[in-house]
Amino acid sequence: MIATGAVGLEARLASGWARGVVVGAAVALAALLAPVALPLLPAATLQASGWAGASEPQFETVGWPQLVDEVAAAYRSLPDADRAGAVILAGNYGEAGAVDLYGPSHGLPSAWSGLNAYGW
Numbered sequence: 001m002i003a004t005g006a007v008g009l010e011a012r013l014a015s016g017w018a019r020g021v022v023v024g025a026a027v028a029l030a031a032l033l034a035p036v037a038l039p040l041l042p043a044a045t046l047q048a049s050g051w052a053g054a055s056e057p058q059f060e061t062v063g064w065p066q067l068v069d070e071v072a073a074a075y076r077s078l079p080d081a082d083r084a085g086a087v088i089l090a091g092n093y094g095e096a097g098a099v100d101l102y103g104p105s106h107g108l109p110s111a112w113s114g115l116n117a118y119g120w
Contacts, residue, residue: 060094067098072106093118 013019035041041049043062071088078086088103090096090113097118099111112118 060092061098064098065102067095068102068106068108071099072103072108075106075108087112089113090118091115 009022010019013022035046035049039061075083075086075088086109088096088099088109088111090099090111092115093113096111096113096115099108103109103111
């Protein structure tokens with residue numbers, strides 16, 4: 001939809017100055033919204049900014065290494081017989097993604113989560 005609209009907009013903006021204004025506005029808007037979409041700011045700075053509510057997905061990644069360290073400690077505390085069949089069930093896809101990203105270096109199995117069909 002965006003690409004189709006962009007083609008139509010380009011056809012209407014035949015003059016160079018109008019096209020420059022639209023491109024400049026798009027670049028300015030992208031720069032303004034970048035802290036929401038990309039992890040450019042430290043978590044504390046982002047939390048104190050006006051973008052805190054809009055950037056919830058970024059806060060999902062804060063503390064992942066520590067979370068996986070705790071899961072790995074619990075996993076290692078299981079007896080060998082129980083560990084062989086153990087499954088890591090995460091509360092959401094962010095936690096499951098953390099285990100799947102950092103878990104292999106700890107010897108953890110893949111995580112499962114029922115949220116958004118992550119397990120599939």
